[in-house]
Amino acid sequence: GAGVSQTPSNKVTEKGKYVELRCDPISGHTALYWYRQSLGQGPEFLIYFQGTGAADDSGLPNDRFFAVRPEGSVSTLKIQRTERGDSAVYLCASSTTSSGQSINEQFFGPGTRLTVL
Amino acid sequence: KNQVEQSPQSLIILEGKNCTLQCNYTVSPFSNLRWYKQDTGRGPVSLTIMTFSENTKSNGRYTATLDADTKQSSLHITASQLSDSASYICVVRWEERRGSYIPTFGRGTSLIVHP
Numbered sequence: 028g029a030g031v032s033q034t035p036s037n038k039v040t041e042k043g044k045y046v047e048l049r050c051d052p053i054s055g056h057t058a059l060y061w062y063r064q065s066l067g068q069g070p071e072f073l074i075y076f077q078g079t080g081a082a083d084d085s086g087l088p089n090d091r092f093f094a095v096r097p098e099g100s101v102s103t104l105k106i107q108r109t110e111r112g113d114s115a116v117y118l119c120a121s122s123t124t125s126s127g128q129s130i131n132e133q134f135f136g137p138g139t140r141l142t143v144l
Numbered sequence: 145k146n147q148v149e150q151s152p153q154s155l156i157i158l159e160g161k162n163c164t165l166q167c168n169y170t171v172s173p174f175s176n177l178r179w180y181k182q183d184t185g186r187g188p189v190s191l192t193i194m195t196f197s198e199n200t201k202s203n204g205r206y207t208a209t210l211d212a213d214t215k216q217s218s219l220h221i222t223a224s225q226l227s228d229s230a231s232y233i234c235v236v237r238w239e240e241r242r243g244s245y246i247p248t249f250g251r252g253t254s255l256i257v258h259p
Contacts, residue, residue, distance in 0.1 A: 069249030086246075135187025135188050138187055
């Protein structure tokens with residue numbers, strides 16, 4: 028498969044638990060984005076990586092959210108002490124670059140639907 | 145606050161008809177604007193992208209327009225097909241700070257095409 032993949036496709040957890048969501052970008056794409064999409068809403072920017080570093084994490088809602096991309100490819104979004112309000116679809120996207128005014132297209136994965144009971 | 149507003153929220157049309165979706169934004173400074181199509185349960189897929197200097201961009205039966213002065217964009221779908229049923233999302237990219245270009249998504253227009 029040449030597209031962006033995300034696992035798991037669905038995750039149900041209990042309030043207060045820790046979860047990890049994984050994103051496998053398209054091979055060779057240096058930029059990787061995480062978004063959160065609530066029902067009936069457009070995606071909300073969380074963080075993007077250029078290579079291994081978080082180039083902008085201004086969208087992370089609070090310190091319970093953290094993301095890593097240690098080798099510049101796969102990324103993991105980590106959520107601690109989950110709350111019911113964290114329930115949403117978490118989308119990942121990748122592109123060839125995100126520098127400056129680049130308009131390179133972002134390719135989205137199918138998302139992970141997180142439900143916090 | 146940078147915002148992207150889309151209208152209508154939802155739209156139902158008959159197969160074969162045309163329709164136009166609207167996007168107004170207050171994002172500044174503007175970098176580019178994309179229209180995405182998002183099928184249920186899938187990630188968004190880019191249809192068109194427009195920069196400040198472009199007024200019209202077509203992709204098959206999809207035609208996007210941009211008026212950077214009034215900060216308005218439209219997506220026109222010609223001869224609609226059942227497969228056009230989806231959410232159409234307008235995304236405007238802006239420079240939050242030097243070198244950091246953040247995309248702001250609209251809520252989308254839900255289009256349903258009936259046979």
